[in-house]
Amino acid sequence: MTSPRRPRGRTVDLASLRDRSLICLPRGAGIRSVFDAAASVAGGAIRPAIEASSPDAIIELVCSGMGVGILSESIAAADDRVVGVPIRDVDATAHLGLLWRPGNSAAAARFVEIARNAFGKNG
Numbered sequence: 001m002t003s004p005r006r007p008r009g010r011t012v013d014l015a016s017l018r019d020r021s022l023i024c025l026p027r028g029a030g031i032r033s034v035f036d037a038a039a040s041v042a043g044g045a046i047r048p049a050i051e052a053s054s055p056d057a058i059i060e061l062v063c064s065g066m067g068v069g070i071l072s073e074s075i076a077a078a079d080d081r082v083v084g085v086p087i088r089d090v091d092a093t094a095h096l097g098l099l100w101r102p103g104n105s106a107a108a109a110r111f112v113e114i115a116r117n118a119f120g121k122n123g
């Protein structure tokens with residue numbers, strides 16, 4: 001993701017990011033793990049210049065001109081101050097899960113029912 005005022009192409013590759021000031025979530029975060037694994041396969045680790053604690057912090061740092069952020073497409077698309085640019089070398093799909101404790105309130109049970117109907121019946 002980059003600021004709209006920065007020059008950009010339609011896509012980038014991992015090699016082109018090696019010379020950029022990257023802003024990432026800390027190690028262990030889902031999107032960071034995907035990025036690190038892809039970089040490893042494509043020629044070695046890429047060390048970020050800044051590790052930010054949240055996606056919102058990454059967006060703020062990108063908007064202030066501190067670098068290029070590594071976030072999911074859906075997060076980048078939710079903020080019109082930044083522009084998401086796909087990384088060609090990264091081919092990953094995010095899988096999200098809903099966790100709940102059995103025996104919760106009627107409201108929680110209804111929420112789980114709605115989620116199952118909307119997103120699938122696993123679990």
